[in-house]
Amino acid sequence: MFKVLVSDPISDLGIQKLFDANDVSVVKETGLNEDELIKIISDFDALLVRSQTKVTRKIMEAATKLKVIGRAGVGVDNIDLDAATQRGIIVINAPDGNTISTCEHTFAMMMAVARNIPQGYKKTITGEWDRKSFVGVELNNKVLGIIGMGRIGTEVAERAKAFNMKIIGFDPFLTEERAEKLGIEKGSVNDIAQKADFITVHTPLTKETRHMIAKPQFELMKKGVRIINCARGGIIDEYALVEAIDQGIVFGAAFDVFESEPPQKDHPFLNHDKVIVTPHLGASTQEAQENVAIDVSEEVLNILLNKPFKNAVNMPHVPSSVLNKLQPYFELGEKLGSFLTQLTKDSIEEIHINFSGELADVDTAPLSRIIIKGVLAHYLDSEVNVVNSMHLAETKGVKIVRQRSSSTKGFTNLITLTLKTKSGEKTIAGTLLNGYGPRIVQIDQYPVDISPEGIFIYISHQDKPGAIGKIGTLLGQNDVNIATMQVGRKIIGGDAVMILTVDKQPSKTVRKLLTDTSEIVSAKEIIL
Ligand SMILES: NC(=O)C1=CN([C@@H]2O[C@H](COP(=O)(O)OP(=O)(O)OC[C@H]3O[C@@H](n4cnc5c(N)ncnc54)[C@H](O)[C@@H]3O)[C@@H](O)[C@H]2O)C=CC1
Numbered sequence: 001m002f003k004v005l006v007s008d009p010i011s012d013l014g015i016q017k018l019f020d021a022n023d024v025s026v027v028k029e030t031g032l033n034e035d036e037l038i039k040i041i042s043d044f045d046a047l048l049v050r051s052q053t054k055v056t057r058k059i060m061e062a063a064t065k066l067k068v069i070g071r072a073g074v075g076v077d078n079i080d081l082d083a084a085t086q087r088g089i090i091v092i093n094a095p096d097g098n099t100i101s102t103c104e105h106t107f108a109m110m111m112a113v114a115r116n117i118p119q120g121y122k123k124t125i126t127g128e129w130d131r132k133s134f135v136g137v138e139l140n141n142k143v144l145g146i147i148g149m150g151r152i153g154t155e156v157a158e159r160a161k162a163f164n165m166k167i168i169g170f171d172p173f174l175t176e177e178r179a180e181k182l183g184i185e186k187g188s189v190n191d192i193a194q195k196a197d198f199i200t201v202h203t204p205l206t207k208e209t210r211h212m213i214a215k216p217q218f219e220l221m222k223k224g225v226r227i228i229n230c231a232r233g234g235i236i237d238e239y240a241l242v243e244a245i246d247q248g249i250v251f252g253a254a255f256d257v258f259e260s261e262p263p264q265k266d267h268p269f270l271n272h273d274k275v276i277v278t279p280h281l282g283a284s285t286q287e288a289q290e291n292v293a294i295d296v297s298e299e300v301l302n303i304l305l306n307k308p309f310k311n312a313v314n315m316p317h318v319p320s321s322v323l324n325k326l327q328p329y330f331e332l333g334e335k336l337g338s339f340l341t342q343l344t345k346d347s348i349e350e351i352h353i354n355f356s357g358e359l360a361d362v363d364t365a366p367l368s369r370i371i372i373k374g375v376l377a378h379y380l381d382s383e384v385n386v387v388n389s390m391h392l393a394e395t396k397g398v399k400i401v402r403q404r405s406s407s408t409k410g411f412t413n414l415i416t417l418t419l420k421t422k423s424g425e426k427t428i429a430g431t432l433l434n435g436y437g438p439r440i441v442q443i444d445q446y447p448v449d450i451s452p453e454g455i456f457i458y459i460s461h462q463d464k465p466g467a468i469g470k471i472g473t474l475l476g477q478n479d480v481n482i483a484t485m486q487v488g489r490k491i492i493g494g495d496a497v498m499i500l501t502v503d504k505q506p507s508k509t510v511r512k513l514l515t516d517t518s519e520i521v522s523a524k525e526i527i528l
C-alpha cells in the first residue's frame with residue numbers, strides 16, 4: 001500500500017485518481033510546520049504540495065520511504081531540489097495547468113493598476129464619491145514589456161495584442177523568428193525599461209533573475225510606468241520599487257507575490273496607496289487547481305507504479321517521442337549494468353557506455369541513468385534510482401563516459417558497457433532483437449546469445465576435452481538443472497567461458513566443488 005501525504009490545499013476533484021487507485025491511501029494534513037512534517041514523513045511514499053509547504057533537506061532526510069514530491073503548480077522554489085536529487089526523490093510539477101489562470105490574473109492586476117480599481121473601491125465603500133483622484137490610463141497603444149516569454153509570458157502577449165498594446169519581450173530563448181511569429185518586438189531588459197508603459201515579469205526566481213529589476217533599471221524607466229509581478233517575489237527589488245514610486249518614476253505597481261510570504265505586517269507595500277497586492281492568487285481558480293491536481297496525481301501514480309512520467313524537475317525533460325524510442329531498452333540497459341557489475345571484482349573507476357545503430361541518433365541520457373542504476377544497484381540497492389544514479393556515481397568518484405558510434409557489429413542497435421577498474425576492464429554488449437526482446441550478445445571478447453534474466457553461473461575455464469561434461473555432471477549430481485549453456489573461446493585449448501542458466505541457485509558447496517575442478521579458473525554466480 002502506497003501512502004500519499006497532501007500537505008497543502010489541493011483540489012479533491014483533481015486528485016480523485018489517487019483516491020480511486022488500488023493500493024494507494026491518501027492523507028490530507030495541511031498547515032504542518034517543518035517539525036510536524038519531520039515527525040510523520042517517514043510513513044509516506046509520496047508528498048503533494050503547492051507553494052506553502054517548504055520541503056527542506058531535514059524533511060527529506062527523515063523521509064526514508066519518499067519516492068516522489070509532486071508540486072501541484074509550476075514553481076518549485078519551495079523544494080530543496082539538490083537534497084531531493086541526492087536522496088533519489090523525484091520532484092515533478094504540473095507546468096501547464098495554471099498558465100491561463102496566472103495570465104488572466106496578470107491582466108486583472110494590469111487593469112487594476114491602470115484604473116486604480118482597488119483604491120477607488122476602498123474609498124467608495126467608505127461613502128466617499130471621489131472621481132478626481134483615480135484618473136487612469138488606457139492599455140490601448142501602450143508599450144508592454146514582458147520579461148520571461150515562457151508559457152505565461154506568451155499567453156500575456158497574445159491577450160495584450162487584443163488590447164492593441166505594443167509588446168517588447170525579453171527571454172534568453174526568444175528568437176527573432178519566434179518574436180515575429182508572435183507579433184512582438186524582441187528587446188533587452190534595458191530596452192524594456194526605457195520604452196515600456198507597463199512591465200510584467202514571468203520568469204522563475206533564479207540567481208540571474210533575483211533583483212533583475214532594481215535601482216539601475218528604475219532609473220532608466222519612463223515616468224509613469226506601471227509594474228506587475230505575478231511570477232515570484234524577489235525578481236523585482238521591492239525596496240527599490242517603493243523608492244522609484246516615491247520619486248515619481250513608477251506610477252504604481254501590482255504584486256501577487258512577495259520576497260517572503262506572507263509579507264511582514266510592516267512591509268512597505270502594505271500601506272502604500274500606489275501598490276496593490278493579492279495573496280499569491282495567480283493559480284487560485286477552480287480550473288487551474290483542478291488541472292494541476294489532475295496532472296500531478298497522474299504523474300505521482302505513474303512513478304509509484306514504475307510507469308513512465310514526463311514532468312520531473314530534477315531530471316532533464318524527455319520529450320515523449322524520445323521516451324517512446326528509449327523505453328524498450330530500459331530493461332536491457334539495467335540488466336547489462338547489473339550483469340557486468342556482478343562479474344567485476346575491483347571497485348569501479350570508470351563507466352563507459354557506447355550507443356550504436358538506431359540508438360546513436362537519440363538523446364540517450366535517460367537510458368544512461370538506468371544503465372548506471374543497474375551498475376550501482378548491486379552495491380547500493382534501493383538507495384540508487386534513475387534520479388540520483390549519475391549523481392551518486394559522480395560523488396563516488398566514478399568517471400562516466402558516454403559515446404555514440406556507427407559500428408553495430410551487424411545489429412540494428414547495440415549498447416556496449418565497459419567497467420574499468422584498477423586491475424583491468426570488463427565489457428558487455430546487448431541488443432534488442434525484434435520479436436525476441438533483450439539479448440546479451442557479447443561478454444568481453446566472447447560472442448554470446450543470452451536472454452538477460454534468471455540465475456547464471458559464469459565460468460572461466462580451460463578449453464579442454466571433457467571440461468564441459470565434467471561441469472554438467474557435477475551440477476546434475478547436485479540437483480542443479482542447466483536450462484541453457486553458452487560456450488565461448490578465443491583459441492582452441494585456450495581461455496574459455498561458459499555461461500549457464502540454471503533453475504536454482506547453486507549452494508556454496510556446489511560453487512566450491514566447481515572452483516576445485518582442475519579446468520575451472522573461476523565460477524561466479526550472477527542473478528538478474
Ligand atoms: N502567481 C502565481 O500563482 C503563479 C506564478 N507562477 C510563476 O510564473 C513564472 C513563470 O511561469 P511559466 O510561464 O509557467 O514558466 P516557463 O518556464 O514556461 O517560463 C519562464 C520563462 O522565463 C525565462 N527566463 C528564465 N530566466 C530568465 C532571465 N534571466 N531573463 C529572462 N527570461 C528568463 C525562461 O527562458 C522561460 O521562457 C514562474 O516563476 C512560476 O513559478 C506560475 C504559476 C502561478
Ligand SMILES: O=C(O)C(=O)COP(=O)(O)O
Nearest residue numbers: 050051052073074075283
Ligand atoms: O505554480 C506556481 O508557480 C505558483 O506560484 C502557484 O502557487 P500555488 O500553487 O497557488 O501555491
